[in-house]
Amino acid sequence: MSWSAELTEALGRANVITDPARLRTYECDGLTGYRVQPAMVVLPRSAAEVAAAVRVCARHGVPFVARGAGTGLSGGALPVADGIVISLQKLRRVVEVDPVNLRAVVEPGVTNLDISKAAAPYGLYYAPDPSSQQVCTIGGNVAENSGGAHCLKYGFTVNHVLAAEVVLADGTVTTLGGDSAQLPGYDLLGAFIGSEGTLGIVTQVTVRLLAKPAAVRTMVADFATVAGAGDAVTGIIAAGIVPAAVEMLDNLAIQAVAASTESVYTPDTVAALVVELDGPPDDVAEQFDEVQEICREHGCTKIMVAADAEQRRLIWTGRKAAFAAVGRISPDYFVQDGVVPRGRLAEVLGRIAAMADDAGIRVANVFHAGDGNLHPLVLYSEADGEHDRAERLSTEIAELCVELGGSLSGEHGIGADKACSMPRMFGEDDLATMLRLRTAFDPDGLCNPGKVFPTPRLCGERPGKYRPHPLEEAGVIERL
Amino acid sequence: MSTATTYRPATLAELRDALVDSAGERLAVAGTGSATAWGGEPVHDAVLDTTAMSGLISCNPTDLTVAVQAGMPFATLQETLAEHDQWVALDPARAGTVGGLVATADAGPVRHTFGSLRDSVIGVTVVLADATVARSGGYVIKNVAGYDLAKLFHGSLGTLGVLAEVVLRVRPRPAATATLAVPCDAATAFDLGGRLIHGSLEPVAVEWCDGTLLARFDGTSGGVEDRLRRARALAGSDATDAPADAWSVVADLVSGDDGDTVVRLGTAPDRTPELAALVAREAAAHAVDAAMTSSPFAGAHTVRLRGGSAAAHAAVVTALRTEQPAVTVCRWTDGLRAELPAWGEPPPAVAVLRAVKRAFDPDDRLGRGRFAPWF
Ligand SMILES: Cc1cc2nc3c(=O)[nH]c(=O)nc-3n(C[C@H](O)[C@H](O)[C@@H](O)COP(=O)(O)OP(=O)(O)OC[C@H]3O[C@@H](n4cnc5c(N)ncnc54)[C@H](O)[C@@H]3O)c2cc1C
Ligand SMILES: Cc1cc2nc3c(=O)[nH]c(=O)nc-3n(C[C@H](O)[C@H](O)[C@H](O)COP(=O)(O)OP(=O)(O)OC[C@H]3O[C@@H](n4cnc5c(N)ncnc54)[C@H](O)[C@@H]3O)c2cc1C
Numbered sequence: 001m002s003w004s005a006e007l008t009e010a011l012g013r014a015n016v017i018t019d020p021a022r023l024r025t026y027e028c029d030g031l032t033g034y035r036v037q038p039a040m041v042v043l044p045r046s047a048a049e050v051a052a053a054v055r056v057c058a059r060h061g062v063p064f065v066a067r068g069a070g071t072g073l074s075g076g077a078l079p080v081a082d083g084i085v086i087s088l089q090k091l092r093r094v095v096e097v098d099p100v101n102l103r104a105v106v107e108p109g110v111t112n113l114d115i116s117k118a119a120a121p122y123g124l125y126y127a128p129d130p131s132s133q134q135v136c137t138i139g140g141n142v143a144e145n146s147g148g149a150h151c152l153k154y155g156f157t158v159n160h161v162l163a164a165e166v167v168l169a170d171g172t173v174t175t176l177g178g179d180s181a182q183l184p185g186y187d188l189l190g191a192f193i194g195s196e197g198t199l200g201i202v203t204q205v206t207v208r209l210l211a212k213p214a215a216v217r218t219m220v221a222d223f224a225t226v227a228g229a230g231d232a233v234t235g236i237i238a239a240g241i242v243p244a245a246v247e248m249l250d251n252l253a254i255q256a257v258a259a260s261t262e263s264v265y266t267p268d269t270v271a272a273l274v275v276e277l278d279g280p281p282d283d284v285a286e287q288f289d290e291v292q293e294i295c296r297e298h299g300c301t302k303i304m305v306a307a308d309a310e311q312r313r314l315i316w317t318g319r320k321a322a323f324a325a326v327g328r329i330s331p332d333y334f335v336q337d338g339v340v341p342r343g344r345l346a347e348v349l350g351r352i353a354a355m356a357d358d359a360g361i362r363v364a365n366v367f368h369a370g371d372g373n374l375h376p377l378v379l380y381s382e383a384d385g386e387h388d389r390a391e392r393l394s395t396e397i398a399e400l401c402v403e404l405g406g407s408l409s410g411e412h413g414i415g416a417d418k419a420c421s422m423p424r425m426f427g428e429d430d431l432a433t434m435l436r437l438r439t440a441f442d443p444d445g446l447c448n449p450g451k452v453f454p455t456p457r458l459c460g461e462r463p464g465k466y467r468p469h470p471l472e473e474a475g476v477i478e479r480l
Numbered sequence: 481m482s483t484a485t486t487y488r489p490a491t492l493a494e495l496r497d498a499l500v501d502s503a504g505e506r507l508a509v510a511g512t513g514s515a516t517a518w519g520g521e522p523v524h525d526a527v528l529d530t531t532a533m534s535g536l537i538s539c540n541p542t543d544l545t546v547a548v549q550a551g552m553p554f555a556t557l558q559e560t561l562a563e564h565d566q567w568v569a570l571d572p573a574r575a576g577t578v579g580g581l582v583a584t585a586d587a588g589p590v591r592h593t594f595g596s597l598r599d600s601v602i603g604v605t606v607v608l609a610d611a612t613v614a615r616s617g618g619y620v621i622k623n624v625a626g627y628d629l630a631k632l633f634h635g636s637l638g639t640l641g642v643l644a645e646v647v648l649r650v651r652p653r654p655a656a657t658a659t660l661a662v663p664c665d666a667a668t669a670f671d672l673g674g675r676l677i678h679g680s681l682e683p684v685a686v687e688w689c690d691g692t693l694l695a696r697f698d699g700t701s702g703g704v705e706d707r708l709r710r711a712r713a714l715a716g717s718d719a720t721d722a723p724a725d726a727w728s729v730v731a732d733l734v735s736g737d738d739g740d741t742v743v744r745l746g747t748a749p750d751r752t753p754e755l756a757a758l759v760a761r762e763a764a765a766h767a768v769d770a771a772m773t774s775s776p777f778a779g780a781h782t783v784r785l786r787g788g789s790a791a792a793h794a795a796v797v798t799a800l801r802t803e804q805p806a807v808t809v810c811r812w813t814d815g816l817r818a819e820l821p822a823w824g825e826p827p828p829a830v831a832v833l834r835a836v837k838r839a840f841d842p843d844d845r846l847g848r849g850r851f852a853p854w855f
Contacts, residue, residue, distance in 0.1 A: 100674065101749045102777060123678060145624050156622070158631075159599050174829045180779025181595060182746025184519065184808045184823070185833050185851070186640065187585070190598050190631030194624050214680035234542055240565055240652030280682055283703030339620040341543040371622040372543070407623040414625055425625055426615065433606075433614035433840075434627040440835035452626065 003060035007042055007084070010052040015090070017041040026085045029072040031417055033334075033391070038065070038079035045090045047165060047173060047203035053086055054201065055171030063446045066201045068109060068137030072144065073335050074415025076196045076451055083449075086201060088139050094118045095204065102209050103162060108139025108202045112146075115207060124209040127154040130411070131320040139202045145194030147411040149245040149319065150276075152370035154210070156411070158193040165204035166192065169442035173203070191437060196413050197448040199441040213278035216244070217288045218306040218315055221295040222269035226250060227346040229271040232298040233369045234343065236275070239294060241287050246370035247274040247319055250349075253366040253377070256325040257318040264314045266302060273300075273369065274319055322366040323377065330362070330379035332387070334394040337412040338401030342372040348404055352376055352397055359393045361386065373410030374401065399424050414452045420459035422452070484508075485526040490533060492605065492613065492644050499611040499642070502526055506848050507609075509638035511551060511580030518584060518810050519637055520822035520852045528642060530579055536560060537645060544650050545602065545619055550579030550643040557648075566650040569594035571685075571727075573734035579643040585635035589685035589696070589730060591778045594651075598634040603647035606633060606640075609841040613644075621649045632836065639847035640840045654684075654698035658708045661722035662693040662715045666756035669693040670749070670776050675714055677777065681707045688752065689730045689773040694722060733773050734782045741785040741793040742811035745804045752776040755803060759783055762799040766792035782810075790815035801825070826854045 001009070008016050017023055018040050027035040039062075044050045057064045063083035070077055079085050091107035094114065098104065099122035104115055112133040115126040129148035130136055136146070142164060147156045154160075163177035177189035192199050223229040226248075233246055249257070249272050254265045265272055275291055277284045292303055306312040318325075326333050340348045349365060356363040356378075364377040376397050380390035398408045398418060402425045408418050422431060431453060441447070450458060485505070487498035499507075508524035510516065512531060533551035540546065541564040548557055554568075554575035561567050571588035575581060582604075587596035594600070603617030606629065616629035633643055662672065669688035676683050676695055685696040693715075697707045712719045736742040747755055752774050763770030768788035774781040783800065785793045793813050797820055801807050805825035809816075827833070834855045837844070 099678075102677070123680075145628075147622060151622065155599065158628075159595060168832070172831075174832065175827075176829055176832075178746065178806065178827070179748040179751075179804075180746030181591075181598075182744060182778070182780040183806050183827065184585075184635060185827060185854075186636055186836055187598055187631040187634040188829055188832055188836070190634065191628055194628055211677050211680050211682075213682070237542060237544065237652075240655065242652060280680065280699065280703050280707055282706045283699040286700045286702055339622050341540065341545070341620055343540070343542040368622070372620055373622045405618075406620045407618050408625045410620075410622040411624055418625075422626065425618070429612050430614045430616065430626070433608065433612060433629065434616065436839040437627050437629070437632065437836065440839040441832065 003056055003062050004040055006056045007040065007053060010056060011042050011044055011049055015043045015045065017043070026067065026079060026087070029070040029075060029077040031073055031075040031415070034075045034078050034416055036079045036081050038085045039082055041085045041087055043087045043090050047167065050086060050201055050203050051167045051171050051173050054167050054169065057084065057446055058170050058444070061444065061446065063449050065448050066139065066143070066197045068140030069111070069135045071132045071136045072140060072413065072415065073337070074409065074413040074417040076144065076413050076415035076448070078416045080449060088137060091203065097122065099124060103206055104209055105204060105206050106138055107204055109137050112136055112138060112141055119209045123212050125212055126207055127160055127210050128157050131323065138205050138207070142193050142202050142205055143195065143197045144411065144413045147373070149247055149368065152246060152368065153242050153244045158190055160208045161189065161193060161205060162208055163206040164189060164192065164202050166200040166202055168200045169444065169447045177206070196415060196452050198438060198451055200447060215281040215284040216276065216278040216312070217284055218274065218276040218312045219292065220265060220304045220315055221273045221275065221300045222266050222302040223271045223273065223300050226271045226349050228299045229273050230346040230369070232273060232295045232300065233345070235294040235298055236291055237342070239290060241291060243275050243291070243370060244278040245274065245276040246368070248272070248365070248367055248369040249319065249322065250365040252362060252364035253322050253326070256329045256364060257322055259328045260321065260325040262314060263318050264304065264311065265318055269301065274315055319366070326364055326377045326379065331381045331383065333380065334378040334390060335412070336374065336376045336378065336394050336397050337409045338374050338398045338406060339410040340372045340374065340401050340404045340406035342370070344404050345369065345372060348374065348400065351400060355393060355396060359389055361390050361393050368410070371410070372406065395421060416451055416458070419452055419454050422454050484524060486529050487526060488529045488532045495533065495607050495642060495644050496611050496613055498528060499607055499609065502528070506845050509642050509846060511577030512553070514574060514576040515580060515584045515586070515810065517812055518808060520849045521817065522638070522847045522849045524848070530577060530642065533644065539564070541566060543619070544621060545647060546650055547603070547619065547645060547647040548578055550646050551577050554578055554581055561650055562653070565653045567653050568600055568648050569651050570597055570600065573731035578646050582630070582634055582643055582646060583636050583638055587780070589687040589694070589727065589775055591780060592686050592775050593684045596634070598631055600648050601630045601634070601646055602649050604630040604633060604643060605645035606642060607644050608641040609843065609845045617647065619647055637847060637850045639837060639850050641846065656701035656704040657696060657698045658704050659722040659724070659726050660695045660708060660711050660715060660719055661726055662719045663691060664693055664718070665691070666774070667753035670752050672715055673776055676711055679710070679714065681711055685775070686777055687730055687773060687775055690733060690771045694726055694730070730773050733771050733784050736784050736811045739786070739813055740811055741797070741809065741813045741816055742782060743797055743800065743807050743809050744780070744782045745800060745807040746779045747781065747804050749777050749779050752781070755781060758799065758803055762796045766795045768792045768796055770796065785813070790819050794819035822852060823854055830854055
């Protein structure tokens with residue numbers, strides 16, 4: 001029997017898509033510039049069916065790509081032409097909310113926000129909150145080690161997942177992690193989280209839940225310069241305060257937000273900081289005053305404190321809708337995700353502005369200022385032939401972040417998008433060592449191939465020659 | 481094994497050379513040697529001592545990061561950070577080197593909030609058995625580029641490669657801290673701890689140590705005082721403000737003394753009372769003194785056995801393994817090794833553990849036997 005017939009038999013005709021028109025839906029993720037039509041899409045209804053599908057793939061050497069909601073921004077769920085896509089959309093059951101043990105067990109297709117909704121009756125919530133949380137799935141979050149505005153204080157997906165049931169590349173089902181984090185042996189769960197779907201398919205996730213903080217205070221502070229806003233963040237950290245979130249928006253981003261939602265942001269400010277503190281009321285009150293003081297010391301021009309939950313919601317709606325909002329001021333855009341050591345924020349923003357000027361392309365910035373994770377939005381018009389120029393600028397920005405001692409990606413992943421830039425950040429031996437892990441999980445390389453690691457097919461025969469890491473040049477780190 | 485060769489590199493280059501020079505030899509990777517008994521007994525021809533690699537690489541208070549050589553004593557690291565009013569959010573009982581802490585996955589009561597070092601390490605440089613030098617992660621607290629090899633080395637007990645450099649995220653030290661102590665049994669402790677958490681009092685640590693619940697609060701001085709007051713009201717009349725050294729009881733219990741057996745294990749939080757009952761019952765049945773300390777909401781427990789025969793210790797540990805197979809023996813009373821396998825039932829993903837070990841150290845040169853009989 002052909003593999004496609006075997007898959008159809010294993011999953012039932014209703015759960016298999018081969019019709020080209022319907023396959024189109026699965027051609028790309030949030031990085032819409034990359035499109036590949038898969039040979040087939042399967043929609044298993046259980047972990048057992050996922051395993052059955054993977055076993056067929058393993059037997060026939062068919063590559064497979066897991067897919068959650070397809071909101072990924074690095075082409076992680078980009079299909080392989082001669083392979084299949086395994087959609088987890090039918091696995092969307094909240095299996096259990098366990099308030100006593102402060103955890104929930106969910107299937108991978110459950111959306112991030114639905115976990116918090118299920119936990120809400122118990123006064124609990126799931127902390128990582130990517131802006132896409134209404135749509136993106138926990139399976140995708142695990143694969144990408146997704147963050148969110150609140151990860152400065154609370155950490156990323158990896159800090160909030162206790163166990164994952166995983167279908168390995170040979171179709172066997174195993175569990176990584178367990179009832180507690182106290183387990184002997186290598187932390188396979190930790191290594192799996194953030195592996196971008198290349199080490200196996202998650203079929204069930206146990207997440208930690210936190211008690212909702214007793215108090216939350218949110219403000220927007222306007223600044224006349226980006227550097228002033230950056231210095232204020234440094235001041236907040238130096239004062240020993242760990243805000244729940246510190247987000248920055250520049251003027252172009254604010255204009256975009258203003259054009260599309262009920263904006264609470266000052267339209268003509270050069271930069272705005274959103275600072276949120278949460279925790280016990282007395283601690284929050286004291287530090288909230290201190291933060292306002294620090295902002296004033298650094299020349300902030302106006303502070304708007306959210307008076308109630310509705311104003312807080314508006315602040316966050318504006319911030320979280322910023323990517324989408326940019327769509328209203330530009331026909332097309334790329335989102336970058338580089339990270340710089342926080343102390344170099346002002347410098348990197350200055351250089352991005354200069355590079356954007358040189359390229360004649362606008363770049364809006366909305367980002368996680370507390371941890372130095374930028375999201376430059378490179379605005380362009382496909383119709384006006386700006387695509388290649390914008391893409392080049394976008395790649396240059398990510399590589400600039402590495403040059404400044406940072407990373408290509410803070411939360412969106414490498415995927416297909418930045419694989420060719422990996423040699424800028426890692427040496428051959430680093431990548432080869434990572435591949436040993438990949439080989440241990442997936443010796444035949446069937447699980448989401450062509451992602452994360454540069455390949456000649458993807459990057460040309462000479463995938464970006466290794467250049468010394470800037471910290472290496474500065475003598476801070478050595479490579480042998 | 482005192483006749484074994486010792487390699488004592490001071491730099492990454494020397495470490496790499498040591499792995500080249502020792503080709504064909506089986507190596508025991510060592511920090512200060514405070515946790516060499518964990519798990520199985522590795523065989524080795526030579527010792528790779530990392531304690532000369534003890535330097536500070538860079539300290540970046542505004543970025544909330546610090547980079548050190550893996551042989552740096554953890555205490556030295558904390559002292560360095562204290563100068564900047566910062567700390568690595570970890571309070572192990574006694575600490576050897578930073579590398580040893582990563583390799584043992586050891587942690588203390590603040591694991592309740594901050595997890596273990598896996599949650600604070602943001603980058604590593606490792607040297608593999610074949611002298612390959614590899615780096616993963618980096619110098620920024622948020623980073624998803626490439627696989628996170630640091631996670632693999634967490635709990636690796638010297639069997640996967642040698643940690644050479646470790647980059648960590650740090651946190652500001654709290655302005656104030658206070659501890660509430662409540663004498664109670666494990667079931668009461670679990671219930672009260674739950675009420676502190678659900679009441680949003682945000683204890684940074686909740687520990688039930690040998691009959692006393694300790695809850696620590698960190699924050700601003702006004703905030704801590706207020707929460708301590710409210711916690712005391714919840715806890716009832718037996719509750720007292722504990723002195724700062726209340727926590728040394730936990731450290732003493734976890735460390736144990738010569739002749740003790742010390743084991744650690746993890747369970748779901750709500751199994752804590754049952755586990756405490758099981759420990760008491762089995763200890764009584766086998767005429768052993770048992771003491772237990774738990775971070776119930778992290779589901780992390782340490783049990784110390786004292787007095788009685790090795791066979792009696794073995795019987796108690798075997799009973800614990802029935803409740804939870806993943807028990808690590810950290811300290812072995814004399815003669816216990818002959819009575820008890822180093823590890824219990826392997827975890828479900830043991831095949832993957834083996835495959836990873838094979839991929840990183842195909843000749844099984846590093847820490848051979850540490851995880852026997854699993855691999
Ligand atoms: C006096 C004292 C007593 C202690 N007693 C206990 C106790 O009873 N129970 C307890 O839970 N904790 C105990 N600890 C805490 C424990 O030592 C810590 O887990 C940790 O700090 C060990 O560090 P080390 O440098 O001593 O490691 P070592 O004991 O030298 O090594 C521990 C393990 O880590 C590996 N390792 C060490 N360095 C590296 C490296 N750079 N790269 C790769 N692998 C490495 C070794 O191969 C070994 O498997 C004690 C600490 C001290 C100082
Ligand atoms: C408007 C917008 C805002 C965003 N904001 C954020 C943000 O704030 N923070 C952030 O971190 N990200 C953000 N993202 C990116 C994206 O939402 C996250 O990466 C998310 O985790 C992807 O989830 P998904 O279900 O859409 O996964 P997909 O896009 O379907 O897949 C992403 C990757 O995960 C793999 N995968 C999916 N499901 C599984 C599974 N069950 N098992 C194994 N692998 C699997 C895929 O193969 C692919 O490699 C944003 C995206 C958009 C469009």
